Amino acid sequence: MSTQKPDRTVEPISVHSTGMPVATVVLKAKKARPFFGKHPWVLDSAIERVDGEPVDGEVVDLASSTGNWIARGIWNKTSRLRVRLYVFQPEQRLDAALFCARIEQAVALRKQLGLDDPEGAARIVSSEGDGLSGLVVDRYAGYLAVQVTSLGIARRLDIICDSLQNLLHPQGIVLRGAERGLAALEGMHLPEGHYRGRVPESPIFVREHGLRYGVDLLEGQKTGFYLDQRDNRQAAARLARGRRVLDMFCYSGGFTAACSVSGKASSVLAVDSSARATTLARANADLNGASNVTVETSDAFDRLDQLFAAGERFGMVILDPPKFARSRAALEDALRAYHRINRLAVDLLEPGGILVTCSCSGQVSRDDFLVMLSGVAQRSGRSISVIEVRGAAPDHPFSISCLEGEYLKCVIARVV
Ligand code: SAH
Numbered sequence: 374m375s376t377q378k379p380d381r382t383v384e385p386i387s388v389h390s391t392g393m394p395v396a397t398v399v400l401k402a403k404k405a406r407p408f409f410g411k412h413p414w415v416l417d418s419a420i421e422r423v424d425g426e427p428v429d430g431e432v433v434d435l436a437s438s439t440g441n442w443i444a445r446g447i448w449n450k451t452s453r454l455r456v457r458l459y460v461f462q463p464e465q466r467l468d469a470a471l472f473c474a475r476i477e478q479a480v481a482l483r484k485q486l487g488l489d490d491p492e493g494a495a496r497i498v499s500s501e502g503d504g505l506s507g508l509v510v511d512r513y514a515g516y517l518a519v520q521v522t523s524l525g526i527a528r529r530l531d532i533i534c535d536s537l538q539n540l541l542h543p544q545g546i547v548l549r550g551a552e553r554g555l556a557a558l559e560g561m562h563l564p565e566g567h568y569r570g571r572v573p574e575s576p577i578f579v580r581e582h583g584l585r586y587g588v589d590l591l592e593g594q595k596t597g598f599y600l601d602q603r604d605n606r607q608a609a610a611r612l613a614r615g616r617r618v619l620d621m622f623c624y625s626g627g628f629t630a631a632c633s634v635s636g637k638a639s640s641v642l643a644v645d646s647s648a649r650a651t652t653l654a655r656a657n658a659d660l661n662g663a664s665n666v667t668v669e670t671s672d673a674f675d676r677l678d679q680l681f682a683a684g685e686r687f688g689m690v691i692l693d694p695p696k697f698a699r700s701r702a703a704l705e706d707a708l709r710a711y712h713r714i715n716r717l718a719v720d721l722l723e724p725g726g727i728l729v730t731c732s733c734s735g736q737v738s739r740d741d742f743l744v745m746l747s748g749v750a751q752r753s754g755r756s757i758s759v760i761e762v763r764g765a766a767p768d769h770p771f772s773i774s775c776l777e778g779e780y781l782k783c784v785i786a787r788v789v
Contacts, residue, residue: 382562383527386430388535392468394434394445396425398456405437408444408458411774413506415446415456423448429560430528432467447525451560457506457523472505472529473536479503479510480540486767491515494579494588495768496600497541501778502770510537511596513577513588515544518596519568522551524561534569545570549596566591576656582607584630586657594624594650601765602627602693602731605783608761609691609729610636612785616688619680619721620644621673621714626654626666628691628729633663638689640665646672677717690718691729698734707734708745715749719757722788728757735780742782761785 400408404419415435427433427448435443435456445467446458459475460467479498488495491514498510500522507523517537521527534546546569556562576587581603588597606628613636620629623643632638643654643666651670658666669676673694692714698707715730722728732742739762750757763783771778 382564383430383524383530385531386528388469388532390432390468392432392466392471394425395431396423396427396448397434397436398423398448399436399440400438400443402438405441405443408435411444411458411461411772413446413458413501413772413775414454414777415458416453417455420455430525447523449524449559452524452558454523457525459504459506469529469532472532473539475504476510476533476536477540479505482770483768488768490580492578492580494581494598494600496766497537497768499769499771499778501772501775504772506775508533509596511598511600512541512543513579513590513597516572516577516590517541517543517546518549518590519546520549520551520596521561521563522555522559524559527559527561527563530563530568538569543570545572547572547590576653578660581627582631582635584634584661586625586627586630587653587660588625589653592649593653599624599627599693601733601769601781602783603766605729605731605763605766606631607635608763608783608785609689609727612636612727612760613638613689615639616727617686618642618689618691619687619718620691621677621718622693622695623654623668624650624693626657626668628693629654629666629668630657630661630663632689632691633658633666634661638665640667642666642687643668644671644673644676646670673714674717677714677721681717681720685721686723687721687726688723689727689729690721691731692718693729693731693733696734697732698736701736704736704741707737708741711737711742711745712748712752715746716753719749719753719755719788722755724789726788727760728786728788729783730786731781731783733781735777737782739782742784746784746786756789758787758789759784760787 401421433448444458445460446456507526509520590597610631613632618638618641620643629643655668765781
């Protein structure tokens with residue numbers, strides 16, 4: 374246990390700050406439309422000039438080239454997202470009360486969704502989907518993991534953690550790092566680790582659809598667990614009965630335990646290239662009494678090839694790879710990689726087998742992904758019937774004004 378606080382590397386904004394603008398950002402002509410439509414990201418390329426001298430993290434107003442007020446947001450000249458917008462009514466302050474109110478609404482939604490089991494886990498704040506661009510908060514039983522992806526939020530971390538504490542009374546809050554390189558792009562450095570209260574070094578146990586999982590809050594991937602796949606694991610389990618299942622890219626074995634125990638699969642082979650992940654997957658299988666699970670540490674591409682060559686066949690193959698496309702430019706390469714693993718998976722399926730195939734690359738649209746799968750059907754000579762096209766669990770809402778927030782695809786299909 375530790376209660377150590379990290380060093381401060383961003384200057385906090387006072388809880389008493391007025392939340393009113395110190396400058397006005399004026400857009401170029403014909404660039405205002407997305408922001409009247411409440412898109413929250415103002416790129417530098419859309420900006421004509423700044424009237425005033427805002428410091429990174431301070432509140433600014435956004436105006437059209439003709440001087441019309443559009444929105445209020447937070448300035449960061451270091452980021453490509455120069456302004457993140459939070460407020461679309463001129464009288465609304467962007468102050469501590471606003472952040473508290475947004476967090477309160479986010480917590481209320483999870484309650485409505487039935488995700489308030491004190492032993493459970495849920496995403497409490499989903500960035501733009503909860504009107505809080507740059508903030509992700511996950512609850513694991515009595516603990517919170519906070520991920521900050523914008524300087525404006527980093528400067529308001531105490532305001533945010535005070536609200537979380539008042540609303541949820543966590544035993545501890547940890548800070549988790551943003552995705553690779555993102556902190557540098559925002560010009561911020563927030564140390565990871567304990568932030569408030571006490572968080573155990575050992576796994577925290579949470580309940581999901583009647584199963585138990587150990588979560589490594591301090592060192593695990595993402596904030597510790599793939600909460601976005603919660604309902605997709607159950608959807609896969611519904612079709613797993615009596616089948617031999619391959620859970621490729623298993624991480625801590627969420628799909629594995631669900632298919633083995635809830636789904637009554639005949640056996641599950643779980644594979645991940647990370648030894649840390651497979652240790653967690655083994656422990657979670659054992660925790661749930663899943664006796665028919667084999668866990669292996671191997672590279673997915675190699676292992677899929679080997680399994681095929683060895684004549685192994687499965688009744689269900691689950692593919693949940695990491696993000697293949699990190700940018701628009703990487704899209705073609707990513708689609709080729711998706712094609713390759715999905716082709717290998719289809720080749721491993723017996724006739725009538727079930728493919729559960731996911732993509733968490735926001736750059737790959739649902740249509741791109743389905744077209745990729747149609748290519749796999751064509752090349753493999755197999756018929757693929759899509760049973761379900763699913764997304765992230767409902768505690769991961771995305772804003773209709775910021776479709777970039779929709780990232781997870783999970784296609785469940787029958788392969789004849
Ligand atoms: N299905 C999991 C989440 C998977 S995340 C769940 O429900 O919890 C993607 C996983 O792919 C990570 O655990 C990562 O370690 C693993 N991975 C990345 N590259 C890999 C590779 N080449 N071969 C096998 N696993 C890989």
